[in-house]
Amino acid sequence: MIPRPLIFGVVFMLLVVLGIGIYMLRMRSRVIAMPLTAVDSRPVAPPAVGATEEVTLYVADDAAGMLRPQSVRIPLPSGRQQRAEELLRALVNLYLGKPTSHALPPGAEVRSVYLLEPGTAVIDTNGAFADGHRSGILVEELTVASLIESLASNLGGINRVKILVEGKQRDTLAGHADLSDFYDVSAVAHMTEQMQAGQ
């Protein structure tokens, strides 16, 4: 003979398990029915707090086919490498905003900047930066020159720059601008001067 309190206890426990199971199933179906929030793959903005500094960014202008120096105040960390990264992210953000003088594809991002001795910088961009970049000699040249000029003019001592995509070397940015080799900063400066001259 099973004692009556034990029977009540087991039944109560079974009811609790059943109730929890129904509740979990309803929660699960509600989560599935919930719309997915779009993933914003844009780069995070530079830190909004902290001391701001004035820097000169060389902003590409498609209409004029040249770079325009533009002074902006952005918060910059103290570390040289972090400064380089924030500088280029601020530049890329200009191109991702609307209106812009030189559109980059949505999701384009500078992942990291590595500063190596002596005088070498490596800019690592993400896949969206190159995969969605517009194709053309001038439009690609403007992007490359803008990154290098902005970096070299604000961080002294950089003589050559390499641009990677997702940590790997590519032949070209989008079919034209050469990414297979290091860029000589003085050659890029000369290239930029020629653009500004509007010849």
Add this chain to the structure above:
Amino acid sequence: MHWISALLALAFLLSASAPSIDDKRITIYSTAANYSLSVVGREGHDYVGLLEILEPLGSVSARVDGGRWKLRYESVEGEFIPGKAQARIRGKELDLSGNFLLESGRGLVPLAALTTLLPRFLGGPVTFHDTARRMFIGSIATQFTSELSKTTPPKLVFNFSSPVNPTISTEPGKLHMVFSREPLLTSGTQTINFSDKTIPSATYQENNGAAEIAVAGTLPLMASFSNNGRTITITAAGAIPTQQPVVQTAQAPTAPQATQPQASPAPVAGAAPPTAPPVAATPVPVHRLLAVVDASHGGDERGAALTDQLPEKDVTLAIARKLRQELENRGITVVMLRDSDATMGLDQRAALANVATPAIYICVHASSQGNGVRLYTAALPSRIENHTPFLPWDAAQAASLAGSQAVASSVAVALRQKQVPARTLEAPLRPLNNIAAPAFAVELAPPGKDTLELASPAYEQLVAGAVANGVAQLRDLLDVKR
């Protein structure tokens, strides 16, 4: 030894891509362009690519749809079925007198079908000299007259209705003038007798897509150009040593700015006198400037999507073909690195160009951004250290950069003279850095806001003509730099 093997392989590739003497060719003359195409033998007939024939004449596209090859020229639709001798143009059936062939997406039609096929697409008459494979679209012809002055020595003067630039060669007793690009026609006698001991006769004939005038001579002969390429004078050249063939450029510049003296004699190898020992009847090559024209992108590598339907690779090929024509009209021999929808790597392009040792390398690009034409030379570091006897691959252009910039500037001036906006820039653009010769890139942007204007034959022709003018202006400089 690896590099020797590589060089030999490259030389083989280049020679395979260049037309050989035995190549069968068809030449098409029209008001839009004069051009020559390879003819291939299939099923016992001569065939030619239909798309290649129509491309220089207007806007054309082709696609394979449900086993049928559909071609659109301007607003005319054509439909072809591989292996069938019937086609449908403008909704009407047409007999091709041979099966239509589709090879790697390339539609081939029998030569014999062109006289019925092309008028349907072009909406006008065509005249086809089938034995010589010369096709005339519309009323286009260069006529000529000849007159012998019985002076001492006698002079045979040919007057042409438009400027000509034949390839001149000699064999014992004859001087040959071969007109590959000119729609030369004669309605008169094929052989003209002059009743002269020194220059007894001249013969006109057509063969393999070219016209030829052969002048018989009992003394060594030389040719000189005047009247802006419209007059060629043949005279006896007694002073020319017959045992040492003189190889010179026989230029008949059509560009008004050409620096070549137009009226100066351009002596060619004199015909051997009757007493001279017999020599091989091989034509003496006439020295001409060599340009390598590189239609960028191609095959799987489509370049920029100028519009949804217009990839950059198609526009660059169309412009490159027109540029070849314009350069050859100015006496500059052209090697095209890509004359079909082929995939080529940047290193491969540079290697082929360097093996050809050209006087100038021209790379053609197109862009929907901006207006006019942008001309690029290589962006190189100001100091390049090289302590080896070899040129560094990544900076092979360094020694030629000044020449490249001079030619790009000359081309910019020529473009502006044609009211086409032009800029000269430096760019990190391969394979410019790897070319061991003067080199520049042309990036063509639309003249106005409509990107489709990039595919306009008239605009492409205008730019190609101006680029060729700019290059021809510096012919002397380029020749020296070789």
